[in-house]
Amino acid sequence: MIHRDAGTPFPLRVCIGPRTIRAVSRFKRVGAERIFSPKESPRVCIGPRTIRAVSRFKRVGAERIFSPKESPRSVLFIGFAMAGIMEMMQWGDWRVTVALVVVALVTLYFYLTSNMNYWSKRGFPQIPASPIPIFGNTFKILTGQANFTEMFDQLYKKAGDQPFVGFFQGSQPVLLVKDPELIKRILIKDFHAFMDRGFKIEEDVDPFNAKGLSNLNGQRWKNMRARLSPTFTSGRMKAMFPLMYSCSDVLLNCIENEVKKNSGEVVMEMKDCLSCFSTDVIATCAFGIQYVSWANVDLDDLAAQAMLFFAAGLETTSSLSSFVLFELSKSEEGKEIQRNLQEEVDSVMQEDGGKITYAGLKRMQLLERVVNETLRIHPPAGVLSRIAVENYKIPETDLTLEKNTMVFIPTQAMQNDEKFFPEPKKFNPDRFLNKENYNHFAYLPFGDGPRLCIGKGKIRFDAGPTGSGCTSLQV
Numbered sequence: 001m002i003h004r005d006a007g008t009p010f011p012l013r014v015c016i017g018p019r020t021i022r023a024v025s026r027f028k029r030v031g032a033e034r035i036f037s038p039k040e041s042p043r044v045c046i047g048p049r050t051i052r053a054v055s056r057f058k059r060v061g062a063e064r065i066f067s068p069k070e071s072p073r074s075v076l077f078i079g080f081a082m083a084g085i086m087e088m089m090q091w092g093d094w095r096v097t098v099a100l101v102v103v104a105l106v107t108l109y110f111y112l113t114s115n116m117n118y119w120s121k122r123g124f125p126q127i128p129a130s131p132i133p134i135f136g137n138t139f140k141i142l143t144g145q146a147n148f149t150e151m152f153d154q155l156y157k158k159a160g161d162q163p164f165v166g167f168f169q170g171s172q173p174v175l176l177v178k179d180p181e182l183i184k185r186i187l188i189k190d191f192h193a194f195m196d197r198g199f200k201i202e203e204d205v206d207p208f209n210a211k212g213l214s215n216l217n218g219q220r221w222k223n224m225r226a227r228l229s230p231t232f233t234s235g236r237m238k239a240m241f242p243l244m245y246s247c248s249d250v251l252l253n254c255i256e257n258e259v260k261k262n263s264g265e266v267v268m269e270m271k272d273c274l275s276c277f278s279t280d281v282i283a284t285c286a287f288g289i290q291y292v293s294w295a296n297v298d299l300d301d302l303a304a305q306a307m308l309f310f311a312a313g314l315e316t317t318s319s320l321s322s323f324v325l326f327e328l329s330k331s332e333e334g335k336e337i338q339r340n341l342q343e344e345v346d347s348v349m350q351e352d353g354g355k356i357t358y359a360g361l362k363r364m365q366l367l368e369r370v371v372n373e374t375l376r377i378h379p380p381a382g383v384l385s386r387i388a389v390e391n392y393k394i395p396e397t398d399l400t401l402e403k404n405t406m407v408f409i410p411t412q413a414m415q416n417d418e419k420f421f422p423e424p425k426k427f428n429p430d431r432f433l434n435k436e437n438y439n440h441f442a443y444l445p446f447g448d449g450p451r452l453c454i455g456k457g458k459i460r461f462d463a464g465p466t467g468s469g470c471t472s473l474q475v
């Protein structure tokens, strides 16, 4: 009766929904503690605790679940559930427990699925596969059945001819972009709206990685990028070249010794060898010449950038060199390319007095095409990411991408799509003979725009000595 008395602070007496929950909290605050006080009886109803939990849940930002605007189903459900629980107060304890478990499970289900119409509600095309609660469209990657790039290959194929599609990474709505024109806008023309990569690393948890250039955001990224950019200017590359060349001497001596020990023929794991070579090159450059250009960077930042250069440079360059050797030895066509490459290297070396020089390397055109084609088929980073740092109206549509939405560009999938590269499985360096032959924004092994790979200019010189050196071996 007290509850139904208009004199008590309950403004609503029939429907139990968010407003009632709010009213209950208010009621408690104004001093009606008595009704729900656990002191009253040890077998007191556990409903108030649920209500307290619900209001705490709301306070920490789960407003969406209970908001009629977002999900009327959830409100109805909570209303009925709460009414049911109140009713069951008279029943045995086990029923209440079972009911609460069911309520919790169904609430969880509604919570997990409440956002799954995010893209359709905003009019965006969506991957034609229903997202699974918790896992979204990324079940395979979250359960270890596919790696990141494989998963993006699959999503890319599922997306069909759409220029962009929404999907769910776990429960987070993210956008996959596959149209070269829109990619160009995101990476270059409208870079101001997509300046960050979208990785958030807490500085107090992992200070080194958080401070690394590739994880920095906004103005901090701009400042650091401006400081580090001169690291790979052509003048510095020229200065670094003899150091790199000496690293390739070590690599070749090591391989030749192994060959001699095994009377002319040896099976070696080239990826391991080339990882040692890449480590050598990066360490030599990072702690040799580059140190001079980093003189104004503070010590913590210096350590973070050095670590990042190792992380970003080691696996990428060693996997590139390994795949060059793999492609040159895989088939008869590959071996033919290998022979042509060897002729090119020999002839350029002859012109330069028997040595590989910085200028000579630039004249090795076939070598460059071989590197480009290897990066097309086996890009070490198969996906680019950006995050919208402001609301972004997608050109020539009425659609607006909301701030803080992640955008993915599936470079590996595009570079191996016959729409952009005919006979994509064929290793054919000559497709890079003419820049007009392919769409530049469908070929992005180093990314593009102000945030493209800072080491791009250096790769030719990493892969160069390896590629040219290794052509003197029969792979």
Ligand code: HEM
Binding pocket: 213, 214, 215, 225, 282, 308, 309, 310, 312, 313, 314, 316, 317, 320, 375, 379, 380, 381, 384, 385, 444, 445, 446, 447, 448, 449, 450, 451, 452, 453, 454, 455, 456, 458, 459
């Ligand atoms: C084959 C070799 C390499 C490949 C394929 C590669 C690829 C990439 C790609 C795709 C990105 C992202 C670009 C974007 O988001 O638009 C990137 C960023 C980056 N790479 Fe590389 N990379 C290679 C070698 C290196 C090397 C040798 C270094 C350093 C010595 C390096 C340092 C970096 C850094 C610092 C970034 C972040 C740039 C920024 O956020 O401003 N990379 N790389």
